[in-house]
Amino acid sequence: MPASLNLYALIAQRLGIALITLVIVSFAVFFATELLPGDVAQILLGQAATPQAVAGLREAMGLNQPAIYRFLHWLVGLASGDLGISYVNNMPVAKLIGDRLVNSLKLAGVTTLFAVPIALGLGIGAAMWRGSIFDRVVSMLTISVISVPEFMVATLAVLIFAVWLGWLPALSYGADVSSWATVLRAYAMPVITLGFVISAQMIRMTRAAVIETINTSYVEMALLKGASRRRMVLRHALPNALGPIANAVALSLSYLVGGVIIVETIFNYPGVAKLMVDAVSTRDLPLIQSCAMIFCVSHLTLITLADLIAILANPRLRHR
């Protein structure tokens, strides 16, 4: 590594890459939705698409302008909070998304709150008692969860908690917020499902990070001088594994994006993902674009965050 690449340069470089990625991603989203489907005016008018009507609508929507101009226009609008008008019901997209976004963030937030401590505990535990029954059971469960689609985790959770045990309502989401108990019940299934999906990744990565530190010679030294296994992991290995673990947490949270799409659809949860899936079936392109950008931005933020944490956590980069 050249000496000029100090900490700040690395961070700046990473942020720069994130920004370029964002532009490319928005480019891809815009062109996938604007250019591939053919003439939007034709689609919108459907049966009523006389040549005059199509021409008029194209003029009114600004579709006659060059694509690159429309892209820049869209991008500037996006950056200033103007998300466009929905094709289907003529409402501003920002208004449609507003409450839904809060709902999705709530779901993601609550899941994170529960999943992170549990996953860290299990991951560190599995690393500490590596090779034990506990480790093997945890590893097998995580691999199983990772190898099956998210909707299967959801159907299994419904089968177990709602059908067999009868603890929770199955597929209903009533917006009933009259008491704590009902809110808790409504959130329980989506949170459980999403929690399983992201904790599985987190447990695996945390375990790998801790085991990697355990394999270093200074930790072995601690064991040799008589520290208990527990002390060796918690006092000697863990502080150095914190960086990789934080990196793993941020990276696993990016799985929330994919998980949320499935979970919201299954449980009929009124979030952005449900909105987007519905928009896909009505081909409401401005709405799809905005939702897609929201997901891409959150995904990108989490990935970049993970990288930044990895850079910041490496003390070798701090003193140059």
Next chain:
Amino acid sequence: MTPDRVSFRLPTPRGLGYSFNRVGRIGLAVILFWAVVAVFGTWLTPYPVGKIVDSDYFSPMSGSFWMGSDYLGRDMLSRIIMGAHYTVGIALTSVTLACTAGVIFGMIAAVIGGWFDTILSRLLDAFNGIPSLLFGLVVVAAVGSSIPVLVLTLATIYAPGAYRFARALAVNVNTMDFVTVARARGERTPYLILHEILPNILGPVLADLGLRFVFIVLVLSGLSFLGLGVQPPNADWGALVRENIEGLSLGAPAVIFPSIAIASLTISVNMFIDNLPTRIRDRSE
């Protein structure tokens, strides 16, 4: 016990270091089973796939309907067999496309290097920043869902990852002496990538192909589950779960068996790849 006795070993797979352990063999057996079902499925179905043969719906397992019947009273076993056709067929085609494109460009980038490598790598890394299910949703929203669209979309989603993996391997091989010698001989890029690089990264690349196959099966099932993948009257396993999700509260086999089919395929591919002989998996090291 004479010291000059010649030791003789047959060149069995075990002797050459290509044997699988038991978990790997179970995985391989399940994979082969689904492969056979996918290829010969059309002749294996006990009932016509689209035909309503049971007067009851969501009926339990019985002698005449081994896996029960679905929400219309169609035979589940036949539908799962045909589902294998779509799930395995689409996933295999996409993963082959993705890995072929990714590996070829990865090797070219490693051999040529320079600005070509930099620009391609940056561009494809940016592509990796799009969540896969989301990308599928956007494309399906734009062009509608059909099997060619699904195959191309899934291939596009997973090609950048294959590129990255192959490029990282190829860069290592590229620094070896035999590549330098070949280059000094005046061999051109196509020869270099096909005869010098590819044979040396093939094992890990195939292992990577298997893992990518699993991801593709997962995303395809996810899309179909959302109703945006394989369209009715055809159905892959994800679509079968979607169709019969109403039967979930009844604990109907119609929703459980397609799920088991997906899980058995993905888990056994993972098991197989995890237990590949190290000779194949880490050949470049």
